[in-house]
Each structure stands twice: as structure tokens, then as C-alpha cells.
Amino acid sequence: MAVKGRAKKEETIKIGEVAFLAGILIAIISGILLASNIILQEWLVNVSLILLGTIVGLLNIRKEEYTTFLLASLIFLLPLGIENITGLEWLSKIVKLIGVFVLPAALITAFKAVWDTAHKK
Numbered sequence: 001m002a003v004k005g006r007a008k009k010e011e012t013i014k015i016g017e018v019a020f021l022a023g024i025l026i027a028i029i030s031g032i033l034l035a036s037n038i039i040l041q042e043w044l045v046n047v048s049l050i051l052l053g054t055i056v057g058l059l060n061i062r063k064e065e066y067t068t069f070l071l072a073s074l075i076f077l078l079p080l081g082i083e084n085i086t087g088l089e090w091l092s093k094i095v096k097l098i099g100v101f102v103l104p105a106a107l108i109t110a111f112k113a114v115w116d117t118a119h120k121k
Contacts (some may be wrong), residue, residue, distance in 0.1 A: 016060030
């Protein structure tokens, strides 16, 4: 029984890892393509990144990683309100898309951290 549970947990972690790598790659590639006007469907990219970020938040972030993940997330979430980095539109797009990807994972992780703190025995 313990072996079955461990195998399921490892499978869940693999899904989270794949979702994380896919999200980062999609953000980088889409940021470059959006900045050069090759793709124009930014809403579709955003929806994809939000879904992947939700998967990462639910499956990938362990309790001992909460603080590190949330602090690192701030680096990508802060620039979401900035319009563009002058002369580096591609970099602005990449950072914003990574922020879109990280946002749902950060919200889920923050909620889990608050929940765990409130339910300490």
C-alpha cells in the first residue's frame, strides 16, 4: 500500500514538473513571438499559462518550499503593472508572461500556507 501511494505521489510530481517546464517554455517562446507580432492571440497564451500555473500550484509546491516559491514569485509579479521596458519589448513580454504563469501557482501556494498555519495543532 505504501509503495502504491509513493508511486502516485511521484507521478503527480512528474506532472507538476512537466507543467512547470512547459509554462516557462511557452512564456519565453510566446513572449518573443508576441513582441515580433508573429502571433497575435495573447489571450490564448494567457489562458494556457494560467491553467499550467494552476497545475503547478496544486501539484508541485511542497510545504517546505512555500516561502522560497512565494518570494521568487514576487520578482515576476511586480513587473505585471509596468507597460514596457524601453527598447526591450521581447523581454517585457517574457517577464509578463512568466508572471501570468506564476500568479495562479503563487495564489494557491499562499492559500495553502495560510491554511497550514491556521490549522496547526
